[in-house]
Amino acid sequence: MKLYEYEGKEIFARYGIAIPKGRVVSSHSEVPEAIKYVGLPAVVKAQVLVGGRGKAGGVKIVNSVDEAIDRVKSMIGSSLRGAPVRKVLIEEAVDIDRELYLSLTVDRSVRRYIILASREGGVDIEEIAARSPESIVRIHIDPLIGLRDFHVRRLMYELDLPEYGDLYNIVRGLYSIMLDLDADLVEINPLVITREGRLIALDSKITIDDNAYFRHQEFFDKLMSEERDLTEEEIVARKYGFSYVKLDGDIGIIGNGAGLTMATMDLVRHFGGSPANFLDIGGGANRERVKNALSILLNDRNVRAIFINVYGGITRCDEVAIGIVEALKEHGTQKPMVVRLVGTEEEKGRQILEEHGIKFYVSDEEAAKAVVEIARRG
Amino acid sequence: MKLYEYEGKEIFARYGIAIPKGRVVSSHSEVPEAIKYVGLPAVVKAQVLVGGRGKAGGVKIVNSVDEAIDRVKSMIGSSLRGAPVRKVLIEEAVDIDRELYLSLTVDRSVRRYIILASREGGVDIEEIAARSPESIVRIHIDPLIGLRDFHVRRLMYELDLPEYGDLYNIVRGLYSIMLDLDADLVEINPLVITREGRLIALDSKITIDDNAYFRHQEFFDKLMSEERDLTEEEIVARKYGFSYVKLDGDIGIIGNGAGLTMATMDLVRHFGGSPANFLDIGGGANRERVKNALSILLNDRNVRAIFINVYGGITRCDEVAIGIVEALKEHGTQKPMVVRLVGTEEEKGRQILEEHGIKFYVSDEEAAKAVVEIARRG
Amino acid sequence: MTIIVNKETTVMVQGITGREGRFHTERMIEYGTRIVAGVTPGKGGQSVAGVPVYNTVDQAVRRHPDIDTSIIFVPARFAVDAFYEAVDAGVRNIVVITEGIPLHDEIKMINYARGKGVVVVGPNCPGVIAPPIRVKVGIQPARSFRPGHIGIVSRSGTLTYEISDYLSRSGYGQSTVVGIGGDPITGLDFIDVVKMFFDDPDTKGIVVIGEIGGDAEERLARYIRDVGLKKPIIAYIAGKTAPPGKRMGHAGAIITMGMGTAESKISALRSSGIEVALTPMEVASLTKKVFG
């Protein structure tokens, strides 16, 4: 789960990482009070979870209360790169000397934590990585010994900042946040050095590992009690436990298992079609689950044809077949569908489909060709 | 450093380990107040750092305030197995069903932490180990993963106590104490199960690793601000940084390095003498250090002759020689002395000794024979 | 020969009394796997499919010192403890079926176990199956597999069954099939398993089933460039149509930092002399092309 900038900054403050003076507002009526607290000039920042907020006009400097009110008015209720703006963070304007990039995450390929840093902050790290990969400082941390002083020392010397004792506290803070909150990314971009030589986190990006929900139930529940701009995918995932990703094609895809579902999408593309989504019903799905999955696609106006590809391992084909039949009963058969069903209880499943006049395939390639053809004909 | 029972129990309480209601008193005038708090019958326990306190009469049950006052009066100011009693712990008498033994320490031979437990509590673990070694439960903990639930589960099943959820908290508490305070031993003996089924720590034994002083300066200083029954050895060690142990013989021993000093003691015994002490001046000792070491032995009435055995590596023989000369100047030469001096700056050292008429040896065996002979003649 | 498991493989099931543990214990025994003990705290003394259940792993391994492999079905929040319990007891191979283990736990578990020389398959994986000796330490449907000489290593479950099935039908049985798991952190990576297959005389060719995300496939390609293609490898990469920045089911299947696209993987593999199939079925036809 992604945290909003202001949520991340509250956490930073708790871990002793300096942040600018700030107030979150959800209505322009709260602006005068906030400006009184942070002073002028101030920065108003739309709180959204998408990237590229600055370029999209989500960050503005204001020099008066009226200007602040105007900005907040126009932000709240608007949408930024598709994400609704519900809150705005108003902060003091910081006197910036230099901007750095600093984050902690996991480097899966060596199974270690990694500190990523750059003397260029405020820019997307992927851009820096693409432009000048050698300018990114990468320091690995073995989870068996954790963050040690020498890691921070290396970082300081590589960033050429040995005089900044604060950096110790910041890196220690990020590391503690990562471990305490089960974050898989903790990022400060930019981390600024002010003209007075202080280090301040101007932005925050924290992503929490959903698998660790059980360890932070209270914290997660508190976060979820806030209205969050969840994507449709996230809402579906939370409601039904599916992995669901929307795409821009017209052929709806349902598979069991992430690899197989991706392979199914690829097969459709391979034969000239265009997938409308990724929807993995997971292992051992029962009829209810299949029905729910199918309902999502039946309700999606962009979906012109549906391809269900199930290889039954733990999943039983008869359960899948029953789920399909039930979903169709509920919705009527408004959309053409291609079903490919093999594996556990394959015979029973096919029989059920046959009884209800639903065509099924044994070969995934033939099924894919068929659904592409159907979608093309519209 | 060893902690007193009451100090250990205060720590237990902080870590959620149940202890009996209790009050420490340092005068009988505080007894009525204490008894009012803990109730009757109560237990009065002399606070000393030596073992075998119970057998030596340091623990008594009392049934009235008067009896408690009498007991405390007779304890405070007395000495128990050579240790002065300065404080007495007065505790509620606990209704005991069973007594267990439980401790956490380091098993050096496998470089792991170890939980030691026994269904027989209240007895010295060394006695149990000698009598029925198989009855001791030993569970190792790898420091890289630390204490885990499965360790405690194993302990519970091996002690046949799976119903005691409390045991989790107690073992977790001991482990946290060990790590947080740099303890090398944390022991509860006995850990009692009351008739109501509660687990209570009736005694405490905590030993702190002196090497970790720098991490717990405040805590150590607080402990040291209490009057502690330090042994003469500990006082010397703290004052001069020597390793010093008193023995019951009459030949005083000074060496550099623990191994060499022990070997020197052994050599004296080998030739029929009896060492009065172990005194290791350590590596790189200067004249001041040598002088202090020698002064200790010159002031010791049990020492009839002194054997200084130095193999100079980092330690310089000339510094040692000067230290000897200075000590003798200060004290006069009341005690016969044998000096064996080889290694770094050996020539200079010998010259200094010769100039002051001090005899020196090259062979450790000859030196040992000589000092034994001198001591024998008295 | 086979890899990871062999004829002597002796298995303990952790979480044997749960629904999944019980079901798959039966299936594994049916297939031929030697399962001698199960562990569920508090259920010691019971038995599942004739297998005795113990309260602790320590009890199980003391009673059955021949246990060398454990398979873990314990729910995510207790799986970490079960895992360390198995390592602590000296088990040499651990198959972690459990999905949903927090990332920070996984990273520590795997580093610790690898330091001890323990082979970890998973987490979040279907396990290992060796058709020639009928040993299955996992949850795979037996019907998809046939004895043979193709080694398969994969990051996914059902897709592996699918491809094995195609291979089996085309006459290419398998020596050992290893599902390394779909999480960002896994005990074994492609290089580890391909090395084992290179060393296994009964494996004639290798099928690698990858997917987008991470750089496991690119690293394999680099490794092959370094040591040479000691046996023919055919690869398939799922996720060619996946957009960047989106998680495709597996926590692992996400394209970030411009890395881990299907294109980069496919071109890296091809430039190392590895054949890359474009559809699951094509894996079988490429195998036929290579082995005739």
Place this chain on the structure above:
Amino acid sequence: MTIIVNKETTVMVQGITGREGRFHTERMIEYGTRIVAGVTPGKGGQSVAGVPVYNTVDQAVRRHPDIDTSIIFVPARFAVDAFYEAVDAGVRNIVVITEGIPLHDEIKMINYARGKGVVVVGPNCPGVIAPPIRVKVGIQPARSFRPGHIGIVSRSGTLTYEISDYLSRSGYGQSTVVGIGGDPITGLDFIDVVKMFFDDPDTKGIVVIGEIGGDAEERLARYIRDVGLKKPIIAYIAGKTAPPGKRMGHAGAIITMGMGTAESKISALRSSGIEVALTPMEVASLTKKVFG
């Protein structure tokens, strides 16, 4: 041949700008040791005895990729960090001279390093010296040692110099002399080093210098009973007159739980066919008896 160090041994000194670090760097170079870098945070750019100083170990090993050994003189409270920094940088041998490192740090350091296959000598030790090749990674006085074929392994410092000196004067030089350190937890134990000496063709006989406390000597005796006395071993145990329950200088030298007395060690060693000398000088005479 020698053990732990060899002709190619290339050394980095951590804590090189301190009093001890500086002094012993000079002594080691004098003796013949190849020291290419020193590390002291904040002192990067300086040089000590002609050796360049770096701020971090990472900088040192990147500049001098041939570094395979580190010797640590850093004070106890910073030594742990320096140690992990060396392991992290991939150094294969680490000699920790520092004394007074807290027990809980030591236990974790050693377990971690052993898991990575790093050889740790110490902590609280004099180091390693190999007279035949004039390599010294330690603080030993060079004068006590002569080239030869006796391997020495010891828990103490000065006593080792003493015994080496006796051996040298009696015509028995040393192949390698290893001081494993006097703390309760050490990186190497007697068994580790004796194994290395067994495998070293240039070591003809072994001297073991033990002391009371712990069970390192008893375990060595057990090991020798299991594998046989592949080369003659002569042992000396200090602390025969030490009373139980008292710490004799070394945190290690304490007799507890009825274990670790000189008697139990001597009788265990003797029953494994190891000759035990009763005085330091007798080590030399027993060596003469064995080798003629």
